[in-house]
Amino acid sequence: MRISYKLSVAIVLTWAVSGFQSTVQAQNKQQAPQLRANNVKQIIAAMTLEEKSKLSVGMGFKMPGMPPPEKGKKPEAIDIGGFKLPPSDPDAYNIPEKVPGAAGRTHGIARLGIPSMTVSDGPAGLRIEPIRNGDKSKTYYATAFPVATLLASTWDTELVNRVGVAFGNEVREYGVDILLAPGLNIHRNPLGGRNFEYYSEDPLVAGSMTAAIVRGVESNGVGTSIKHYAANNQETNRNSINTIVSERAMRELYLRGFEIAVKKSQPWTVMSSYNKLNGTFTSQRHDLLSTILKKEWGFKGFVMTDWFGGVDAVAQMKAGNDLIMPGSPSQSEAIVAAVKKGTLSIAQLNANVERILNIVVKSPSFTKYKYSDRPDLVAHAKVAREAAAQGMVLLKNDEHALPLAAAKRIAVFGNTSYDIIAGGTGSGDVNKAYTISLMQGLGNAGYKLQEKLSKSYADYLADMKLKQPKPKNFFDHPAPIPEMDVTALLADEANGADAALITIGRNAGEGADRKLDNDYYLSAAEKGLIKSIADAFHAKGKKVIVVLNIGGVIEVASWRDGVDGILLAWQPGLEAGNAIADVLSGKVNPSGKLATTFPMGYKDVPSANNFPGTPAEKPEQVVYEEGIYVGYRYYDAAKVKPAYEFGYGLSYTNFKFSNLKLSASNFVKSITATVTVKNTGDVAGKEVVQLYLGAPKKDLDKPEDELKAFGKTRLLAPGESQTLSFVIKAADLASFYTNREAWVADEGKYEVKVGSSSRTIAETASFKLAKDITVEKVNKALVPQQAIKELKLK
Numbered sequence: 040m041r042i043s044y045k046l047s048v049a050i051v052l053t054w055a056v057s058g059f060q061s062t063v064q065a066q067n068k069q070q071a072p073q074l075r076a077n078n079v080k081q082i083i084a085a086m087t088l089e090e091k092s093k094l095s096v097g098m099g100f101k102m103p104g105m106p107p108p109e110k111g112k113k114p115e116a117i118d119i120g121g122f123k124l125p126p127s128d129p130d131a132y133n134i135p136e137k138v139p140g141a142a143g144r145t146h147g148i149a150r151l152g153i154p155s156m157t158v159s160d161g162p163a164g165l166r167i168e169p170i171r172n173g174d175k176s177k178t179y180y181a182t183a184f185p186v187a188t189l190l191a192s193t194w195d196t197e198l199v200n201r202v203g204v205a206f207g208n209e210v211r212e213y214g215v216d217i218l219l220a221p222g223l224n225i226h227r228n229p230l231g232g233r234n235f236e237y238y239s240e241d242p243l244v245a246g247s248m249t250a251a252i253v254r255g256v257e258s259n260g261v262g263t264s265i266k267h268y269a270a271n272n273q274e275t276n277r278n279s280i281n282t283i284v285s286e287r288a289m290r291e292l293y294l295r296g297f298e299i300a301v302k303k304s305q306p307w308t309v310m311s312s313y314n315k316l317n318g319t320f321t322s323q324r325h326d327l328l329s330t331i332l333k334k335e336w337g338f339k340g341f342v343m344t345d346w347f348g349g350v351d352a353v354a355q356m357k358a359g360n361d362l363i364m365p366g367s368p369s370q371s372e373a374i375v376a377a378v379k380k381g382t383l384s385i386a387q388l389n390a391n392v393e394r395i396l397n398i399v400v401k402s403p404s405f406t407k408y409k410y411s412d413r414p415d416l417v418a419h420a421k422v423a424r425e426a427a428a429q430g431m432v433l434l435k436n437d438e439h440a441l442p443l444a445a446a447k448r449i450a451v452f453g454n455t456s457y458d459i460i461a462g463g464t465g466s467g468d469v470n471k472a473y474t475i476s477l478m479q480g481l482g483n484a485g486y487k488l489q490e491k492l493s494k495s496y497a498d499y500l501a502d503m504k505l506k507q508p509k510p511k512n513f514f515d516h517p518a519p520i521p522e523m524d525v526t527a528l529l530a531d532e533a534n535g536a537d538a539a540l541i542t543i544g545r546n547a548g549e550g551a552d553r554k555l556d557n558d559y560y561l562s563a564a565e566k567g568l569i570k571s572i573a574d575a576f577h578a579k580g581k582k583v584i585v586v587l588n589i590g591g592v593i594e595v596a597s598w599r600d601g602v603d604g605i606l607l608a609w610q611p612g613l614e615a616g617n618a619i620a621d622v623l624s625g626k627v628n629p630s631g632k633l634a635t636t637f638p639m640g641y642k643d644v645p646s647a648n649n650f651p652g653t654p655a656e657k658p659e660q661v662v663y664e665e666g667i668y669v670g671y672r673y674y675d676a677a678k679v680k681p682a683y684e685f686g687y688g689l690s691y692t693n694f695k696f697s698n699l700k701l702s703a704s705n706f707v708k709s710i711t712a713t714v715t716v717k718n719t720g721d722v723a724g725k726e727v728v729q730l731y732l733g734a735p736k737k738d739l740d741k742p743e744d745e746l747k748a749f750g751k752t753r754l755l756a757p758g759e760s761q762t763l764s765f766v767i768k769a770a771d772l773a774s775f776y777t778n779r780e781a782w783v784a785d786e787g788k789y790e791v792k793v794g795s796s797s798r799t800i801a802e803t804a805s806f807k808l809a810k811d812i813t814v815e816k817v818n819k820a821l822v823p824q825q826a827i828k829e830l831k832l833k
């Protein structure tokens with residue numbers, strides 16, 4: 040039988056190719072290198088393009104309430120309220136979850152020994168499914184720590200670090216590799232729906248708190264994802280809003296906290312945000328992710344998208360957004376196609392994969408850590424209670440209304456006294472085993488409670504809850520239950536009790552910003568409640584205390600004069616009631632200070648006219664016309680008096696600051712400031728020391744003062760003193776000059792102001808800088824697409 044030449048060549052070639060393939064397959068089976076801590080580059084060389092694209096795209100998401108994609112059918116996009124999510128990866132349904140309820144997973148590649156990593160929310164505690172397959176004999180509850188805004192109000196990085204240590208232990212012991220937290224977006228506007236997940240209006244506070252908690256969490260050998268990078272300061276139309284902001288405001292405010300956190304704590308990962316920034320999705324901006332984050336700041340971990348963030352997988356890869364979450368096969372396919380077409384370089388994809396693998400090798404899934412599913416929740420609840428009490432802020436305390444002796448009989452009003460809010464909603468929520476209500480906390484502390492009043496509230500709330508509609512989806516929350524009418528009970532209560540306590544509660548979370556009416560402003564019913572209780576109790580010479588169980592700023596100026604004391608308890612986590620009772624009773628002397636301003640009214644807020652953007656019906660863009668004037672930077676420079684200023688908070692004792700000394704009067708490389716704080720009152724307490732710096736204004740508009748350092752004393756006994764010292768570096772003197780693309784410290788006189796709030800300055804001193812210093816030259820980046828009419832206050 041004659042075989043044609045062509046055919047014989049084809050047979051030989053086919054044989055050769057198939058022989059080659061089977062050799063590769065055999066090698067793959069037997070000799071494929073296995074991932075080790077030190078062979079990441081070798082693994083990348085052994086990975087196929089498809090494997091690389093899979094590693095760069097997460098394993099998909101089991102959308103709550105959505106059926107799995109049908110077998111054999113191409114999965115379809117999911118529409119949630121007009122927003123199209125890319126189709127989920129069937130792997131999300133087909134590969135059993137390691138930790139039910141976690142937010143996502145990366146792909147494992149068994150051939151190369153690459154495990155899948157599990158990532159899970161969120162900022163106030165690990166959010167996982169507490170009950171698996173209906174089996175209540177074994178539970179997986181996590182500690183609900185106080186929300187970030189409360190943690191920031193402690194101004195105590197050592198304590199926040201301890202919260203992180205406990206928190207990270209739960210991450211590890213429940214089998215999770217990376218915690219999707221902390222969040223550190225700036226409190227730009229009080230209506231921001233996720234402000235409770237974030238720390239402060241000030242980037243130094245936000246960055247320092249982030250670094251402290253990241254170090255604590257990661258000390259357990261698990262990762263964090265600091266989020267949402269960057270300029271993600273609202274929930275309205277969050278998936279496509281175009282945030283238009285100047286390079287200077289970006290550098291000085293919206294990037295600054297991330298920069299501090301990255302440089303101080305090198306988190307395993309950073310999460311890019313949903314919004315567009317000056318015209319481009321943050322996850323698709325090379326300058327934001329590669330130039331600034333990785334090159335300028337030296338970030339070593341990997342960047343992941345927020346869930347379903349951005350629209351173009353290839354652009355994300357190019358930008359240096361290393362991992363796309365939660366991931367869809369269509370995204371991997373797009374990456375493969377782009378490499379084949381030459382529109383995405385393999386070098387870029389390799390670089391992204393390398394960053395991911397460098398973290399994989401540190402993860403508990405890689406080291407096969409045998410997690411217990413039994414973290415020490417009792418010990419962690421103690422940390423949560425301590426942090427909660429330390430972060431509560433005493434806003435008002437006329438004639439020593441507080442502390443209230445624990446033997447007193449209290450009439451407790453307000454729905455949230457009985458149904459306290461431990462934390463906000465959405466991915467910032469935590470599945471906790473319990474929450475101590477204020478009633479329980481007061482009872483535990485030994486207070487006597489008014490039984491009849493408590494019963495009326497219990498009955499009322501039970502009845503109203505039955506009538507509440509069930510939430511339609513993850514983002515839907517029933518309207519709060521209206522306050523109970525207490526008119527008929529007031530006379531008895533004012534006679535029988537020693538004091539009245541009224542809790543005002545607010546909740547918010549992912550998916551929506553807050554409203555002005557009945558949220559930022561108290562409702563007419565709430566104001567009526569406060570007034571009628573105050574009238575009845577004051578007529579009997581008895582005190583009225585308001586507890587604010589809120590996640591974000593509310594209006595206080597119109598009603599505060601009617602009450603004797605106000606304790607801002609924030610959303611204090613699962614030990615809420617116990618922690619509030621600790622402060623009310625004086626067991627803990629309050630030492631929390633505001634890390635975000637309470638203005639007199641919403642119209643005073645510098646971004647009031649630019650939130651949440653235009654057009655009003657469905658905002659597409661938001662212009663940050665207030666520029667660098669956010670929070671106290673605005674109120675101080677514009678001479679607008681707030682209701683309670685940044686840094687404010689009372690104590691049951693008094694402190695005296697003295698002896699502010701600077702190590703030099705001319706600045707060379709750094710200057711050390713020392714100051715002594717003395718407890719001049721009758722009870723032990725802690726004081727927060729805040730150092731503000733006023734820089735010379737040459738050609739540039741600058742805030743009056745900016746916070747440059749802070750510290751907290753130890754618990755000082757009456758009469759005891761402590762000296763604290765702070766180092767001021769050249770970077771602290773500098774402002775961002777857009778035209779020079781540089782941080783520059785201007786020559787001239789610098790005022791150092793040390794005090795217990797941004798407006799209570801106790802000691803001042805000054806030093807001189809003889810010549811301008813260009814502290815750092817940076818890259819031209821994030822240039823706005825349009826001119827911004829920025830506020831100038833010079």
Ligand code: BGC
Nearest residue numbers: 142160219266345346466549
């Ligand atoms: C939130 C993130 C969260 C992620 C995963 C997103 O909707 O914005 O903060 O980490 O979901 O649950």
